[in-house]
Amino acid sequence: MEIPDFSSMKLDSRPELIDFEGVSMTRYFTDNWEKVKNFQARPDDILIATYPKAGTTWVSYILDLLYFGNESPERQTSQPIYMRVPFLEMCFQGLPLGTELADTLPTSPRPIKTHLPVQLVPKSFWEQNSKVVYVARNAKDNAVSYFHFDRMNMGQPEPGDWNTFLQKFMDGRNVFGPWYDHVNGYWKKKQTYSNILYMFYEDMVEDTGREVARLCSFLGLSTSATERERITKGVQFDVMKQNKMTNYSTLPVMDFKISPFMRKGKVGDWRNHFTVAQNEQFDEVYKQKMKNTTVKFRTEI
Numbered sequence: 001m002e003i004p005d006f007s008s009m010k011l012d013s014r015p016e017l018i019d020f021e022g023v024s025m026t027r028y029f030t031d032n033w034e035k036v037k038n039f040q041a042r043p044d045d046i047l048i049a050t051y052p053k054a055g056t057t058w059v060s061y062i063l064d065l066l067y068f069g070n071e072s073p074e075r076q077t078s079q080p081i082y083m084r085v086p087f088l089e090m091c092f093q094g095l096p097l098g099t100e101l102a103d104t105l106p107t108s109p110r111p112i113k114t115h116l117p118v119q120l121v122p123k124s125f126w127e128q129n130s131k132v133v134y135v136a137r138n139a140k141d142n143a144v145s146y147f148h149f150d151r152m153n154m155g156q157p158e159p160g161d162w163n164t165f166l167q168k169f170m171d172g173r174n175v176f177g178p179w180y181d182h183v184n185g186y187w188k189k190k191q192t193y194s195n196i197l198y199m200f201y202e203d204m205v206e207d208t209g210r211e212v213a214r215l216c217s218f219l220g221l222s223t224s225a226t227e228r229e230r231i232t233k234g235v236q237f238d239v240m241k242q243n244k245m246t247n248y249s250t251l252p253v254m255d256f257k258i259s260p261f262m263r264k265g266k267v268g269d270w271r272n273h274f275t276v277a278q279n280e281q282f283d284e285v286y287k288q289k290m291k292n293t294t295v296k297f298r299t300e301i
């Protein structure tokens with residue numbers, strides 16, 4: 001199988017931020033809304049839900065290897081991860097629609113990616129009791145990663161300078177809305193919907209093997225310890241960064257000269273970006289926005 005050629009994918013200009021059902025979005029994630037809203041999930045679908053830049057690609061790749069690594073190894077060299085794990089709401093000129101990719105995915109189960117906040121997830125996922133793997137990342141590193149992503153990705157709104165972006169992040173004026181509502185929304189959902197595994201990026205960095213084992217247990221997979229070890233090695237940052245199928249280098253709308261998709265993969269990189277004043281302001285806003293939640297993030301590991 002040939003690697004798909006997306007060199008014709010071009011964006012004339014960066015998209016504007018729009019208000020969509022109370023959430024900041026761009027048309028690239030809302031233009032296909034009727035089909036997204038009415039998407040028919042299946043009971044064995046696995047929805048990988050994240051706020052952008054929280055570790056989506058990492059978990060997507062782990063899931064793909066767990067289910068299909070041995071069964072169809074050719075997938076690993078012929079299909080970029082974003083084709084194997086469709087991005088449900090994606091609607092870019094020159095790329096297949098996320099809903100179409102998902103509908104035509106030949107695999108079972110179907111791993112499907114979304115950044116939608118919990119209230120916008122198509123209701124069929126809940127009705128079908130599909131499994132949901134949510135990955136959350138601490139707000140400060142998430143903001144830094146998102147800033148660099150917006151700089152290099154012509155499919156995202158212009159981020160401005162770091163200070164401008166950080167103010168927008170604290171106000172929730174990013175694509176897919178406020179980080180705070182996103183992480184809290186899925187955390188709350190977990191209290192009434194038991195088929196969610198809530199994972200943390202920091203835990204994955206600390207001990208990837210342990211988190212792969214947690215995933216297997218949630219998914220009901222009896223993957224051997226040797227196999228899990230092999231997968232754990234294959235999904236390390238440096239390995240994924242070199243792998244064309246997982247590093248997004250096949251998408252022409254991203255300018256790696258500005259910043260690579262696989263940028264640093266670290267916990268605590270925010271310290272290289274936040275000034276003391278920005279950090280104090282951020283902590284104040286964080287305390288306010290997170291005062292009614294029990295979800296706890298670790299920033300020191």
Ligand SMILES: Nc1ncnc2c1ncn2[C@@H]1O[C@H](COP(=O)(O)OS(=O)(=O)O)[C@@H](OP(=O)(O)O)[C@H]1O
Nearest residue numbers: 052053054055056057058145236237262263264265
């Ligand atoms: N294997 C591994 N180990 C550690 N970190 C990893 C790994 N794979 C991806 N990443 C880091 O995750 C960030 C990208 O997040 P997403 O995949 O969620 O991006 S996206 O929302 O799908 O565009 C981005 O974070 P930053 O490096 O901090 O920018 C990636 O480098």
